[in-house]
Amino acid sequence: MNRAATKAMPAPPPxxxxxxxxxxxxAALVAASFATLPLKWRDFASADAVRSMAEFLGGFxxxxxxxxFLLKTANATLETLAMSALGTLLAVAAGLALALPGAGRFGRPARALVRVALNVLRSVPELVWASILMIAAGLGPFAGTMALAVHTAGVLGRLFADALENAAPHPEQSLRANGAAPMAAFFYATLPQTLPQMLSYTLYRWENNIRAAAILGVVGAGGLGQMLKYHLSLFQMEAAATVIVAMLLLVALVDAVSFATRRALTR
Incomplete structure (x- = not known):
């Protein structure tokens, strides 16, 4: 390479x-976490701790x-599945409604206000939402379903709004320039771009809501979690083991269905 070509080459970026x-x-944060937390690794791996854990697990x-009991567990499994599916469906509807103003389609003040509301919805855990809603609705799956819907609406609303903001604006602008109505341009240009991503987010949140629905039963929201709390509180470990196995099978089934669906959407 001659000197002239060397001079023509651009300078390396800073x-x-x-x-x-x-x-x-x-790295400093991780080191500080280990330094400040009272982690008792030696006590965790001691002979007494290992023996106690082995005795506890042996009771299952x-x-x-x-x-x-299997029929009762199957009914609770269906109840947990229904809670997660209905809660996710309600959250998708609310998330889409909040995503439009959250993406800035109704002005900056509306965007800021909706973003704050979405932060509040997803910052409060499902257990807290379930405890609040049980005051109004009482014990049972209704409060758990609504708790999943409220929390997940905050998560999906934020994800949907980000997807809409990141979509290429030129197709919708072209339709608007040719006389299409704003909503028609959105449904024909922007929504098809973001729909696969939104469906992927929805399936992922459904997987999470299966686990969350099982946990919500601990506070009386029905399903497998309520059965697990009941039998563990009475030290009925064999019955609790059956409920735990049902939870594992349900999570594995939903994970497999969600994975297959996402694979089909990305082909």
Whole structure:
């Protein structure tokens, strides 16, 4: 390479130290976490701790396999599945309604207000929402379903709004320039771009809501979680083992269905 060609080459970009500084900050945070938390690794791995855990886990075997109890567990499994599915469906509807103003389609003040509301909805855990809603609705799956819907609406609303903001604006602008109505241009140009991503977000949140629905039963929201709390409180470990196995099978089934659906959407 001659000298003239060397002079024509552009100068290398300036080195950015932001990535290194971020990595050092994260490393310092991890080190500070280990230094400040009272982690008792020696007590956790002691002979007494291992023996106690082995005795506790041994109480779960064998699981309860009585016909009546299996039927009761199956009904609770269906109830947990219905809670998660209905809660996710309601959250999708609310998330879409909030995503439009959250993406800035109704002005900056509306965007800021909706973003704050979405932050509040998803910052409050499902257990807290269930405890609040039980005051109005009482014990049972209704409060749990609404708790999942409220929390998930905050999550999906934020994700949907970000997807809409990141969509390419040119197709919708072209339709608007040719006389299409604003909503028609949105449904024909922007929504088809973001729909696969929104469906992927919805399926992922459904997987999470299966686990959350099982946990919500601990506070009396019905389903497998309520059964698990009841039998553990009475130290009926064999029955609790059956409920835990049902939870694992339900989560595995939903994960497999969600994975297959996402694979089909991305082909």
């Amino acid at each position: 080195r950015s130290w932001s990535g290194w500084l971020m990595a050092l900050a994260l 075997a064998p699981p309860e396999l009585g016909t009546n």
